[in-house]
Amino acid sequence: MQTDVLIIGSGGAGLTSALHAHKNGATVKIITKEYPTRAQTSMAQGGINAVLDTTNDSIESHIKNTLHSAHGIADEKAINFLCSEAPEAVKWLDSLGVCFSRTKNSTIAQRTLGGASAPRACYAQDYTGLKILHTLYDKVVQTDIEILNERYLLEILTHNNSVNGAKVLNIRTGEIESYSAKSIIIATGGYSRIYDKHTTNSTASTGDGIALAFEAGARVSDMEFIQFHPTALKNSSILISESARGAGGYILNSKGERFTDELLPRDEVARAIHKEIAKGEDIFLDIRHLGEKFIDEELPQERKLAKLYENIDPVHQLIPIKPVAHYTMGGIEVDHNSQTKVKGLFAVGECANHKVHGANRLGGNSLLELIVFGKQTGQNSAKYAKNITHQIAIKSSQKRVKLNTTPTIDFYKIREELGEIFYKNVSILREKKILQLTLQKIENFIKDIPNMGITDNSQIYNTNRIEFLEFKNMLLLSRLVLIGAIAREESRGAHFRVDAPEEKESFIKQIIIDKEGVIK
Amino acid sequence: MKVTIQRETPTEFEVKGVENITLLSLLNTIKTTQDSSLTFASGCRSSVCGSCSMRVNEKEVLACSYKVQEGDFIEPLKNMPVIRDLVVNMDSAYEKNKKAKAWLSSIIQNSSLTQEDEKINELQSDCILCASCYSTCPVFSVNEDFLGPFTLTRVWKYVSDKRETDEKNMIDVIQTDGIWSCTLCNECTLVCPQDISSKADIEKLRSKSAMAGYSDPNFNSFGGFGFDGSPVF
Numbered sequence: 224m225q226t227d228v229l230i231i232g233s234g235g236a237g238l239t240s241a242l243h244a245h246k247n248g249a250t251v252k253i254i255t256k257e258y259p260t261r262a263q264t265s266m267a268q269g270g271i272n273a274v275l276d277t278t279n280d281s282i283e284s285h286i287k288n289t290l291h292s293a294h295g296i297a298d299e300k301a302i303n304f305l306c307s308e309a310p311e312a313v314k315w316l317d318s319l320g321v322c323f324s325r326t327k328n329s330t331i332a333q334r335t336l337g338g339a340s341a342p343r344a345c346y347a348q349d350y351t352g353l354k355i356l357h358t359l360y361d362k363v364v365q366t367d368i369e370i371l372n373e374r375y376l377l378e379i380l381t382h383n384n385s386v387n388g389a390k391v392l393n394i395r396t397g398e399i400e401s402y403s404a405k406s407i408i409i410a411t412g413g414y415s416r417i418y419d420k421h422t423t424n425s426t427a428s429t430g431d432g433i434a435l436a437f438e439a440g441a442r443v444s445d446m447e448f449i450q451f452h453p454t455a456l457k458n459s460s461i462l463i464s465e466s467a468r469g470a471g472g473y474i475l476n477s478k479g480e481r482f483t484d485e486l487l488p489r490d491e492v493a494r495a496i497h498k499e500i501a502k503g504e505d506i507f508l509d510i511r512h513l514g515e516k517f518i519d520e521e522l523p524q525e526r527k528l529a530k531l532y533e534n535i536d537p538v539h540q541l542i543p544i545k546p547v548a549h550y551t552m553g554g555i556e557v558d559h560n561s562q563t564k565v566k567g568l569f570a571v572g573e574c575a576n577h578k579v580h581g582a583n584r585l586g587g588n589s590l591l592e593l594i595v596f597g598k599q600t601g602q603n604s605a606k607y608a609k610n611i612t613h614q615i616a617i618k619s620s621q622k623r624v625k626l627n628t629t630p631t632i633d634f635y636k637i638r639e640e641l642g643e644i645f646y647k648n649v650s651i652l653r654e655k656k657i658l659q660l661t662l663q664k665i666e667n668f669i670k671d672i673p674n675m676g677i678t679d680n681s682q683i684y685n686t687n688r689i690e691f692l693e694f695k696n697m698l699l700l701s702r703l704v705l706i707g708a709i710a711r712e713e714s715r716g717a718h719f720r721v722d723a724p725e726e727k728e729s730f731i732k733q734i735i736i737d738k739e740g741v742i743k
Numbered sequence: 744m745k746v747t748i749q750r751e752t753p754t755e756f757e758v759k760g761v762e763n764i765t766l767l768s769l770l771n772t773i774k775t776t777q778d779s780s781l782t783f784a785s786g787c788r789s790s791v792c793g794s795c796s797m798r799v800n801e802k803e804v805l806a807c808s809y810k811v812q813e814g815d816f817i818e819p820l821k822n823m824p825v826i827r828d829l830v831v832n833m834d835s836a837y838e839k840n841k842k843a844k845a846w847l848s849s850i851i852q853n854s855s856l857t858q859e860d861e862k863i864n865e866l867q868s869d870c871i872l873c874a875s876c877y878s879t880c881p882v883f884s885v886n887e888d889f890l891g892p893f894t895l896t897r898v899w900k901y902v903s904d905k906r907e908t909d910e911k912n913m914i915d916v917i918q919t920d921g922i923w924s925c926t927l928c929n930e931c932t933l934v935c936p937q938d939i940s941s942k943a944d945i946e947k948l949r950s951k952s953a954m955a956g957y958s959d960p961n962f963n964s965f966g967g968f969g970f971d972g973s974p975v976f
């Protein structure tokens with residue numbers, strides 16, 4: 224049966240758009256490669272930005288901070304929309320039952336994150352994303368929206384540049400299933416896993432939806448802008464939230480000296496740390512002076528994670544840290560209605576580029592983006608579906624995914640190598656020649672794909688196959704990141720070129736790529 | 744490091760030169776270097792996504808937060824159908840949230856919650872749905888329709904929420920195959936990676952139910968559970 228709105232991905236963006244599409248009268252189906260509550264959204268700790276009280280803050284300040292952090296290449300109209308809708312978004316979440324932390328005056332508590340001029344991030348201890356995600360999930364369960372778990376997107380089906388369905392792999396059975404739909408929302412998250420072990424992200428953040436939307440004819444933009452979070456645990460890349468610095472944490476080098484303003488935007492703090500590391504310094508986050516009571520009250524997860532993964536207790540010891548890939552600003556190019564170049568294909572969340580983050584995302588704006596644009600995408604996709612009265616039926620396709628089962632190259636090794644190369648060459652400091660050499664390397668990996676494949680031949684829950692398909696998507700996206708990073712011959716936000724260390728006026732624009740290459 | 748993993752049959756794996764690593768890290772090493780068919784789920788690596796719950800030496804753990812030990816015996820969660828190796832199908836377990844109507848039924852704009860109100864269900868809202876509690880719960884062996892620990896904790900989360908105005912409806916739903924089916928054995932509490940006690944939440948739901956006029960059906964009939972938690976017939 225044909226669905227009005229088919230949503231691929233079930234994190235905060237997918238679930239929010241599902242609720243709004245449903246509310247607007249559409250039949251909705253959600254497809255996820257995991258289960259909804261396992262999404263990357265669960266890992267967002269710091270908070271969601273919204274100006275709730277205009278005594279000491281204003282929507283104008285929120286807009287100003289966001290624009291400043293974006294370094295001139297954001298869409299001002301989109302940012303105005305994001306910040307103006309923010310208070311409503313938080314109120315909506317509150318009405319659904321999100322357990323936000325409260326103040327003594329019984330209002331929603333807010334804290335200061337990097338780059339913000341006021342305490343603006345609403346939070347639920349350091350489990351903000353987790354609690355938002357689970358509450359959204361419960362609300363979706365309340366409806367008749369169908370959730371299909373453990374299905375992996377293989378192809379977005381189109382006819383005359385309009386979507387008409389999706390082909391997915393049922394991970395449990397190994398069978399290919401096709402779903403007919405009037406409109407499709409891609410809400411599959413970012414691509415930080417390109418950096419393999421040098422990212423805070425879930426193993427699922429492999430950018431599948433971006434790669435497949437691109438293949439289906441959508442454009443991508445700002446792919447070169449990848450945010451490095453300054454404070455990940457040194458050995459495991461596990462995130463220590465920015466709220467640790469917001470609360471007054473220090474960043475120290477081996478000599479115990481502070482060397483940067485901890486509350487600068489993430490790109491600046493990450494670069495400052497990178498420079499110290501290059502000098503041979505070890506870097507630490509120090510929250511000892513905040514005291515045990517405060518840490519247990521406000522940062523309980525950070526204490527637990529530091530103990531578990533670094534064997535240290537931040538109440539008494541320094542936390543060893545390094546910057547790692549955390550958020551991908553770029554993604555599927557969308558218009559002001561969240562629609563891509565393919566008719567009926569919408570995108571929202573980290574996989575989409577609404578141009579509200581520009582060259583560097585502000586902490587607390589990503590959860591916000593999910594809710595604000597999730598609503599808009601849900602409404603628009605429902606509206607679009609309503610106007611489709613006739614659609615070409617999708618053709619039934621093959622039953623199984625065919626992959627090379629006698630590979631001569633181990634893709635797991637290449638996946639690890641890709642991560643190492645990207646962390647070294649396409650991270651905080653970049654250089655033209657090295658980027659070009661890296662692109663060459665990636666092109667070679669892509670050429671080698673026919674020699675890679677799977678060694679597990681089972682149809683049932685074959686994660687070797689899923690990981691290989693994810694890896695192929697990541698290779699495609701790595702290429703796009705490099706094309707963007709080479710084309711942007713300047714430094715801006717998270718993209719810093721040592722061979723062109725200044726911002727250039729000629730680059731106050733997006734680098735947009737489609738299958739033909741960079742769009743002039 | 745040698746460990747045994749319950750696949751179709753128990754299978755021993757050895758990874759040399761590792762110590763003080765998480766079980767998830769060990770499983771990843773085995774998968775990428777020894778046996779690509781080893782099947783398990785994982786996600787965040789930081790104990791919030793609930794993907795990698797499994798059993799080690801008969802106790803539920805998150806593979807990403809458990810430091811693997813020499814000789815460990817690793818198997819999938821119980822009470823849910825095994826799909827392959829360490830992966831179980833959680834669909835029917837999660838369905839119980841729907842059956843129990845575990846959501847906020849009233850939508851109230853601009854509610855005013857105090858810090859104390861917020862603390863009432865702060866812990867319950869830390870749940871990551873890893874289903875460790877579901878796996879360890881002994882009730883399922885006699886009643887597979889039991890709503891189960893995480894669902895009842897979720898119900899308590901919403902019942903106790905000051906924003907919920909239709910408490911009665913929620914309490915009604917959990918009378919059958921719900922709070923009275925629990926043996927209060929406390930196994931769920933012992934395995935919860937988030938330190939939630941579903942047992943305690945169920946007890947709170949019982950007193951709410953008593954206030955709403957319900958009573959323990961096990962005391963009114965011949966069937967039910969004995970004081971030691973074992974079923975009596």
